[in-house]
Amino acid sequence: MQPQTIARLTTIAVVSNVVVQILIIGTGGAVRLTGSGLGCSTWPNCEPGQFTPSFHDATSIHPYVEFGNRVLGAVVVLVALLVVALVQASRVSGVRPAPTIAYQRLAVLPLVLSVLQAVLGGLTVRFELHPALVGSHFLISAVLVWISAWLVTGWFRPMRSRPVLGAGARRLGWAMATVAGVVVILGMIVTGSGPHSGDADVGYRFAVDPVAVARLHSASVWVFSALLVAFTVVTHRADGGAPASRMRRHTWVLVVVTLVQGAIGYVQYFTGLPELLVGMHMVGAALLVAATAFTLASMYERSPRAALTN
Structure with missing residues (x-):
């Protein structure tokens, strides 16, 4: 072949x-x-x-x-x-x-x-x-x-070279990713403690207060959002030509995913957790993870495969 x-x-x-x-x-x-x-x-x-x-x-x-x-x-x-x-x-x-x-x-x-x-x-x-x-x-x-x-x-983009952001800004990005992991874990606990835990005969799988853990989950989302705002500001101050522009595009995609995911989360909470919205929220969590990964990967200048094969 x-x-x-x-x-x-x-x-x-x-x-x-x-x-x-x-x-x-x-x-x-x-x-x-x-x-x-x-x-x-x-x-x-x-x-x-x-x-x-x-x-x-x-x-x-x-x-x-x-x-x-x-x-x-x-x-x-x-x-x-x-x-x-x-x-x-x-x-x-x-x-x-x-x-x-x-x-x-x-x-x-x-x-x-x-x-x-x-x-x-x-x-x-x-x-x-x-x-x-x-x-x-x-x-x-x-x-x-x-x-x-x-x-x-x-x-x-197989070839990674210089970082687009300084060390402090990159640490901010990784802190944001860490909090994203906490958000996902707490979201899993919220779902497992509520009426959509997965068992038609058992109203919950985790024996925790669903309201309390939902508030904790919400707090972690706000922490993530604050870090994302700070990271967005830092990326717009970065001077790195095309790599910096690409990083800003990835960051804005993450901002949009976060806003949509947050909106779905609050709407589902205040409307009695309808199944469709809960399902959308679970897929949204996967998209949030992917968008965060793509954003962090963009903190380094990367050469595209097409340019390296010419």
């Missing part, structure tokens, strides 16, 4: 990887919001001796929601496997610039963690939606989105 063909296929794979990692959070949210966590009573089969759900007069939507999420999980693993294979092929086939050893190692992580997710999904069914397993499922997906976003950046 020609190096140009492998490079194009790798581009499709790394982009598809971040897309499916975000989509699986959406379908996982659908499982939780419809109370379909035990729609399939066993794993890897949906029912004992049967891989797919069985249709009969008493069939509910739950098996199909759960099985659909499992199918997408298999797609996620397949795409992650393709990423590993194509990145390795890019290195040995003469694609220029060749992926670095560090990039190859990073490319393996989505496959490893996606397989772990599949096993964790099985354990979640076996232990009847234990809250620690359900919460871990979501958090690992958030980590996968972060890694996948870095893979996209590293493929399209």
Whole structure:
């Protein structure tokens, strides 16, 4: 296979990887919001001796929601496997610039963690939606989105050189990313402590005060927003030509995602947590993680692949 063909296929794979990692959070949210966590009573089969759900007069939507999420999980693993294979092929086939050893190692992580997710999904069914397993499922997906976003950046702009921002500003960016992680973790606890915890028979999975933890989650969002405002100001003072302009664009995308996510959060809270808004909020959390990763990656000047191959 020609190096140009492998490079194009790798581009499709790394982009598809971040897309499916975000989509699986959406379908996982659908499982939780419809109370379909035990729609399939066993794993890897949906029912004992049967891989797919069985249709009969008493069939509910739950098996199909759960099985659909499992199918997408298999797609996620397949795409992650393709990423590993194509990145390795890019290195040995003469694609220029060749992926670095560090990039190859990073490319393996989505496959490893996606397989772990599949096993964790099985354990979640076996232990009847234990809250620690359900919460871990979501958090690992958030980590996968972060890694996948870095893979996209590293493929399209493989050569990192000088930083666009000073050391203090970069520390501010990483502090913002750390708080984003806290926001996501607290958001997971909020969902697990409320009526959309994932089990139709249990009103909550985490035995904490949902109002108190929601307020704590909201406070962390405000801290993140304050850091984002400060970071936005710093980026607009940066003088770095095209790299600085690109960093500002990524920052504004993050600002927009944050504003939309915050608006959805407050609207869902004051309207009784409608399922659609909760699901949108979960997907929004994945987009927030991706946008934060892209923004932090832009703190360094990066040469585009097209320029390096000419």
